Amino acid sequence: MDLRYTPEQDAFRAEARAWLVGNVPSEPLRSFDTAEGFAEHRAWERRLHGGGWAMVPWPVEYGGRGADLIEWLIFEEEYYRAGAPGRVNQNGIFLLGPTIMEYGTPEQKARYLPKIAASEEVWAQGWSEPNAGSDMAAIQATAMLDGDHYVLNGQKTWASRAAFADWLFGMFRTDPDSERHRGLTFLLVPLDAPGVTVRPIAQLDGEAGFAEIFFDDARVPLENRLGQENGGWGVAMATAGFERGLMLRSPARFQRTAQRLVDLFRAQGAEVDTALRDTVVRCWMDAEAYALETYRTVSRLLGGGKIGAEASLNKIFWSELDLRMHETALEILGARTDLLPDAPAATGAGSWLDGYLFSLSGPIYAGTNEIQRNVIAERILGLPRS
Numbered sequence: 001m002d003l004r005y006t007p008e009q010d011a012f013r014a015e016a017r018a019w020l021v022g023n024v025p026s027e028p029l030r031s032f033d034t035a036e037g038f039a040e041h042r043a044w045e046r047r048l049h050g051g052g053w054a055m056v057p058w059p060v061e062y063g064g065r066g067a068d069l070i071e072w073l074i075f076e077e078e079y080y081r082a083g084a085p086g087r088v089n090q091n092g093i094f095l096l097g098p099t100i101m102e103y104g105t106p107e108q109k110a111r112y113l114p115k116i117a118a119s120e121e122v123w124a125q126g127w128s129e130p131n132a133g134s135d136m137a138a139i140q141a142t143a144m145l146d147g148d149h150y151v152l153n154g155q156k157t158w159a160s161r162a163a164f165a166d167w168l169f170g171m172f173r174t175d176p177d178s179e180r181h182r183g184l185t186f187l188l189v190p191l192d193a194p195g196v197t198v199r200p201i202a203q204l205d206g207e208a209g210f211a212e213i214f215f216d217d218a219r220v221p222l223e224n225r226l227g228q229e230n231g232g233w234g235v236a237m238a239t240a241g242f243e244r245g246l247m248l249r250s251p252a253r254f255q256r257t258a259q260r261l262v263d264l265f266r267a268q269g270a271e272v273d274t275a276l277r278d279t280v281v282r283c284w285m286d287a288e289a290y291a292l293e294t295y296r297t298v299s300r301l302l303g304g305g306k307i308g309a310e311a312s313l314n315k316i317f318w319s320e321l322d323l324r325m326h327e328t329a330l331e332i333l334g335a336r337t338d339l340l341p342d343a344p345a346a347t348g349a350g351s352w353l354d355g356y357l358f359s360l361s362g363p364i365y366a367g368t369n370e371i372q373r374n375v376i377a378e379r380i381l382g383l384p385r386s
């Protein structure tokens with residue numbers, strides 16, 4: 001790992017910064033968990049794509065820039081520095097896209113990747129079911145082969161963005177006699193197909209951040225299968241690695257929150273409280289440490305390595321850090337946290353409260369932190385399963 005940037009990387013950063021300064025909307029977009037906000041975010045994604053910045057590490061032929069992962073980290077730093085909008089197609093660009101690159105046929109790559117990069121098709125992730133959350137191998141939704149189609153039945157739940165998304169990638173049981181993770185298949189399902197019903201679920205903040213999805217004899221062609229029939233578990237584990245380990249939450253997101261926390265601390269004149277000061281400094285240092293750790297991981301990946309069980313360490317680290325930063329902000333703001341966003345003394349309190357509510361879910365989504373601790377215990381520390 002070389003801690004200095006090359007002249008080419010500096011030039012890449014300057015180019016990204018200049019484009020973002022000229023293009024990031026001056027007013028924040030509405031929440032992408034509303035119909036209007038979703039449309040605004042999709043339009044922003046198209047603009048990013050038009051500038052060639054939608055997914056910089058993807059090959060040019062699929063709508064990327066052919067950059068390497070170090071440049072992707074640099075782009076993310078500039079993206080958060082510019083205060084650019086959240087990525088409404090994060091499931092597509094950060095999770096499904098890399099999985100298709102690893103497991104897709106040439107036809108699937110050509111069919112799906114450019115539309116993901118342009119956010120012409122926005123994706124939801126359909127893994128969880130009412131009786132299969134942490135225990136994903138308990139999936140019950142079925143996909144039975146009928147000629148050249150799979151026929152889908154069952155239910156998915158907690159699918160983020162699905163209320164407004166176009167497509168869903170999900171795991172279905174294709175062998176009814178199979179047990180656990182054997183017999184699951186990874187399928188790509190259009191959400192407007194006959195037999196698919198999407199019901200929005202309101203989140204803690206009242207917005208339709210999730211949906212539950214019902215399948216009643218919905219038909220999906222054979223060519224929508226990613227990987228082998230009954231081989232979906234391996235494909236999904238690759239997706240989970242991207243989700244927990246690297247792509248879904250780049251360090252820049254937390255460095256940006258840490259800097260906002262330092263600014264808040266100073267602006268509120270909270271320096272007199274030394275315990276609080278220590279917590280703020282600790283948060284800032286942890287965000288920097290996470291960034292350095294990610295540079296180390298990326299250096300290893302560029303040398304041909306793979307991301308393995310350490311993805312679980314990352315996931316615990318970033319989710320607990322995010323929660324701690326937001327809790328600290330609320331402590332600094334005190335009773336002002338409860339002010340309406342436009343109250344004169346609110347000074348941005350509303351965004352910290354929103355962020356806090358969302359940070360509460362960090363230890364749950366992408367696999368709960370208890371499950372990550374199990375993975376670490378068994379696969380990194382070599383402890384017995386029971």
Ligand SMILES: Cc1cc2nc3c(=O)[nH]c(=O)nc-3n(C[C@H](O)[C@H](O)[C@H](O)COP(=O)(O)OP(=O)(O)OC[C@H]3O[C@@H](n4cnc5c(N)ncnc54)[C@H](O)[C@@H]3O)c2cc1C
Nearest residue numbers: 125126127128133134158159160361364365366367368370
């Ligand atoms: C903001 C958010 C977004 C989400 N987006 C999506 C999405 O887009 N698509 C999708 O498919 N799902 C999504 N989910 C669902 C998420 O993946 C599940 O909530 C999560 O996997 C936990 O499953 P569960 O809710 O069924 O809880 P359960 O699995 O029932 O777990 C309940 C509690 O028991 C603990 N527990 C369970 N098993 C063990 C064990 N073996 N050892 C120790 N502790 C255990 C868990 O850690 C948890 O604390 C999202 C969730 C949230 C909060």
